[in-house]
Amino acid sequence: MKRFRLYSLLLTLLLVLSCEQEMLVPQAPEPEEPPTGTSGSANFTKFVSIGNSLTAGFMAGALFDFGQENSFPAIMAEHFAYVSENDPFDQPMTGSTNGCYNPPSCTLGRLILFDADGPSGPSTARPTPAGSPGVPAPYNTTSTDHAKSLAPYTGNKANLNNFGVPGIILAHLNAPQAGDVSNPTHPLFNPYYARFASNPGTSTILGDALGTNPTFVSFWVGNNDVLGYAVGGASNPAILTSVAAFSALFNGAIDAILANPNRKAVVGNIPNVTAIPYFRVVPYNPVPLDASTASALSSAFSGYNNVLDALKHPAFGNAYGTPEQLEARKISFTASTNNRVVIVDESLLDLGDGFDELEDLGIITSEQRAALVPYEQVRQTTPADRLVLPAASFIGTIVGGNPQLINGITVPLADQWVLIPSEIAEITTRINDFNTVISTRVSAESRLALADVNATFSALASVPGQVVDGIFINASFAPPGGVFSEDGVHPNPRGAAYIAKIFIQAINAKFGATVPLPNISKYYGTYYPVSP
Numbered sequence: 017m018k019r020f021r022l023y024s025l026l027l028t029l030l031l032v033l034s035c036e037q038e039m040l041v042p043q044a045p046e047p048e049e050p051p052t053g054t055s056g057s058a059n060f061t062k063f064v065s066i067g068n069s070l071t072a073g074f075m076a077g078a079l080f081d082f083g084q085e086n087s088f089p090a091i092m093a094e095h096f097a098y099v100s101e102n103d104p105f106d107q108p109m110t111g112s113t114n115g116c117y118n119p120p121s122c123t124l125g126r127l128i129l130f131d132a133d134g135p136s137g138p139s140t141a142r143p144t145p146a147g148s149p150g151v152p153a154p155y156n157t158t159s160t161d162h163a164k165s166l167a168p169y170t171g172n173k174a175n176l177n178n179f180g181v182p183g184i185i186l187a188h189l190n191a192p193q194a195g196d197v198s199n200p201t202h203p204l205f206n207p208y209y210a211r212f213a214s215n216p217g218t219s220t221i222l223g224d225a226l227g228t229n230p231t232f233v234s235f236w237v238g239n240n241d242v243l244g245y246a247v248g249g250a251s252n253p254a255i256l257t258s259v260a261a262f263s264a265l266f267n268g269a270i271d272a273i274l275a276n277p278n279r280k281a282v283v284g285n286i287p288n289v290t291a292i293p294y295f296r297v298v299p300y301n302p303v304p305l306d307a308s309t310a311s312a313l314s315s316a317f318s319g320y321n322n323v324l325d326a327l328k329h330p331a332f333g334n335a336y337g338t339p340e341q342l343e344a345r346k347i348s349f350t351a352s353t354n355n356r357v358v359i360v361d362e363s364l365l366d367l368g369d370g371f372d373e374l375e376d377l378g379i380i381t382s383e384q385r386a387a388l389v390p391y392e393q394v395r396q397t398t399p400a401d402r403l404v405l406p407a408a409s410f411i412g413t414i415v416g417g418n419p420q421l422i423n424g425i426t427v428p429l430a431d432q433w434v435l436i437p438s439e440i441a442e443i444t445t446r447i448n449d450f451n452t453v454i455s456t457r458v459s460a461e462s463r464l465a466l467a468d469v470n471a472t473f474s475a476l477a478s479v480p481g482q483v484v485d486g487i488f489i490n491a492s493f494a495p496p497g498g499v500f501s502e503d504g505v506h507p508n509p510r511g512a513a514y515i516a517k518i519f520i521q522a523i524n525a526k527f528g529a530t531v532p533l534p535n536i537s538k539y540y541g542t543y544y545p546v547s548p
Contacts, residue, residue, distance in 0.1 A: 053099040056529030058280050060096035062103055064177050064230035065089035066189075066222065066269075067284075068240050070515070071180025072208070073107070075501035075508055077145070078115025078126040079165050079182055079208065083501075086509035089178055089234055091516040091534050096232075098532050107178040108169040108212040114146035114157045116165035119207060124148065125162045127502035128155050129495075129545040141545035142408065143493075143502040150548040169212040179225040181209045185240045185257060186265035189222040222272055233273050234519060236284035236467075238266060238454070242446050246289045247505070249404060249432035250439035259449045266450075270457055270464070282465040282523050283458050284515075285451045290440050291477035293492050294504035295402040300356060302403070302411060303425065307351035313425065317347040319384065320391055326379055327370045336370035345395045356396035357403065357411060357424040360431060363438045368392045394428045402435040405504045465526035467519040484514065485537045495542045502542060509539040 065071050065087075072079060073087030084090070084107050093105035114125025125146030132150060133139050146155035147162065181188070183206055188194045193204040195213030210216055214224050225233075241257035248255070257265075273281050289295075305313070324346055328339040336342065345364070349355050371392065375385040397403070403411075410433065411424035421427050435443070451470060458466040473491065476482060481490035481497055489510070492498040499511030507515060513536040520531050 051095075051098050051532035053530035053532050054528075055096075055099045055531070056524070056527040058523060058527040058529050059231040059278070060093075060100045060102055062177075062229060062231045063089075063093055063096055063105065063234075064225050064228055064232075065092075065180060065234040065236075066225045066273075067180045067234070067236040068184045069180065069182035069506060070239065071178065071234070071236055072182050073178075073180065073512070074182045075503070075506045075512075076115075076126040076128070077117045077143075077501075077503040077506075078112075078162075079110055080112045080115030080126055081109055082113075082509075083115070083126075084109055084178075086512050086539065087178060087180065088507070088512040088515040088519065089180070091513050091539075092234065092519055093177065095516070095520060095532050095534060099529065103177070104175075105177045106171070106175045108171065108173075108176060110165045110167070112164035113154060113161050116162045117145040119166060121159075122162040122166065123159050125155065125157055128543065129502060130155075131545040131547045134547040143405075143504075152546055152548060155546065166207045166211060173212055173214050173224075174228070176212065176224075176228065177230075179221055181206055181221055183208065183240065184221065184237065185244070186237055186262060186269065187257075189237065189265070189269055190220050192218050192220055194221060195219060222269060226272060226275075229276075231279060233279065233281040234284070235269065235273060235281055236469075237269070238262065238286050238450055239289070242286065242443060242450065243289045243505070246435065246443050247294060247404060249430075249434055250436075250443065251431040256446065259446070259453070262450050263453045266453055267457055270461075274461065274463060280463045280465075280527065282467050282519050282526075283454060284467040284519065285454045285470045286447050287470045287473040288444065288447060288477070290402060290435060290443055291474060291491065292505055293498070293500050294405045295435060296477075296492075297405050297504060298403040298408045298411075299354070300397040300399055300401050300403065301354040302408070303349075303355035303357060304353040305349055305351060305355050310349040310351045310355070313349045316426065317349075320388065321346045321348075323371065323374060323380060323384075323388065326374055327367065332370070332373075336367055337365055341365075347394075347396055356398075357407075357429060357434075358394055358396055358426070359401070359424075359429045359434050359436075360393055361395050361436050362393060362431060363436060364393045364395060366392050390428060397434070400437045400440075402440060403429075404433055404435070407433045465522040467522040469515065469518055472514075472518050485535045487537045489514070489536070493542050495544050498542050500542070508542045510536050510541045513539040 073084035075083040090105055096102055116122040117124040127143040129141040130144035130151055131141040147157055191204045193202045194206045195210045196217035197210045209221055213219050245256040324342045327336045328342050371385055371388045374380045413423045415421035415427055458464045477491040481488050488497045489499050490497045493500040493502050493504055499507055499514055501508040513534040517533050520533055523529055524531055
């Protein structure tokens with residue numbers, strides 16, 4: 017069945033006239049009174065936001081004007097203006113319609129839901145970069161538009177309020193290298209900061225933000241200190257920030273923010289990244305097979321399964337796992353739409369020595385032993401695994417033009433394509449540790465409020481959905497209820513308004529303010545699919 021179909025609702029108005037045939041004169045609706053409130057002990061005159069892509073308005077895999085206009089700090093600033101006289105909230109706008117999806121080449125733009133064969137075709141809509149073949153206007157832009165996302169900002173940098181920089185970790189905040197255009201290969205270089213750095217190569221993100229002398233700050237940095245590790249399938253431990261480093265960097269940034277004794281701030285904590293759509297959209301068993309293909313694949317793996325049976329022999333003394341553990345590592349397929357994927361699981365016992373022993377005993381040949389090399393630590397996925405979103409377009413692809421080598425089927429998926437339970441547990445523990453650092457510092461400061469984004473989004477992800485401001489929302493990017501954009505990581509405008517609501521609620525609670533809350537029903541969700 018086609019997913020994401022858009023059904024139109026037709027409304028018929030029946031006018032019943034009296035016998036005198038009175039004329040019905042339309043009346044203009046009463047104008048809505050602007051909401052009012054108070055700022056409490058907070059001062060929003062000069063509001064500055066510091067953060068990463070979530071703060072910048074990055075959505076659908078790119079930074080572009082529409083996303084920036086609907087960033088959660090911009091929404092907050094709009095509502096602060098109801099309770100105080102504020103400076104305009106300036107952002108380093110890109111001037112790009114669709115942004116840059118694949119920097120630095122920038123040949124493609126933001127992701128959209130694209131149905132390549134139209135509403136009546138058999139395929140389903142999937143996230144597709146703007147500028148891809150067949151994508152219609154206004155998403156058929158070229159690199160001329162996409163490159164604007166990384167082009168130098170031409171506005172007045174001294175007037176900026178939004179210092180959200182996509183991709184940064186805490187270590188970027190005080191690093192001059194982040195904006196050093198003369199050294200773009202430096203590990204800390206960030207082209208999104210370089211485009212609006214006040215003095216590229218010398219200035220810093222935190223220094224630029226606090227140099228505007230803000231009276232109030234939103235600070236939400238640290239997500240990428242664990243998210244980057246997670247989206248890579250937990251395959252690169254070097255990019256996972258340690259708790260000690262996180263604590264030092266976070267507290268150092270807070271020290272700088274609070275150095276002005278009259279300044280107050282709201283700090284966001286880190287949501288459970290494994291609950292975002294990026295790790296939830298692709299099921300653990302996404303492979304459809306007909307009867308003949310399933311039978312052929314099962315036959316192809318019969319030799320491997322027989323080897324596992326051989327390792328169960330009592331003579332090995334469970335050296336290579338118990339019979340139950342070895343049985344669980346067998347690979348099989350059925351004629352169905354929900355076959356499991358074959359993955360490498362580095363937490364499994366390596367069976368290489370066992371395969372060698374079977375070869376030494378003459379049970380398998382040297383050729384058979386060589387063929388078993390890719391399968392020394394493999395299994396099929398279970399409901400406890402989390403396949404990353406890009407795996408949807410990778411599973412089932414052919415390696416080197418050889419139809420026998422199928423990614424995720426006969427070629428096990430490597431570590432970067434999946435989070436296994438032990439990795440999910442590691443990531444969850446690290447997030448909890450980071451959030452402990454955040455909550456400990458915030459609770460010790462009378463001038464800091466904690467926006468508990470983690471609790472709110474965890475609650476949303478744990479249920480099919482919730483009704484907020486009269487509309488149904490859920491933790492997906494599927495229209496109409498999803499609050500995430502098409503990249504499965506960043507919010508759409510409605511999700512940004514939801515985040516702004518969380519931050520403003522924290523501000524009101526801590527500082528005795530009554531800033532009006534955003535009505536998320538007034539903001540766009542993810543657009544319905546488009547066709548050629």
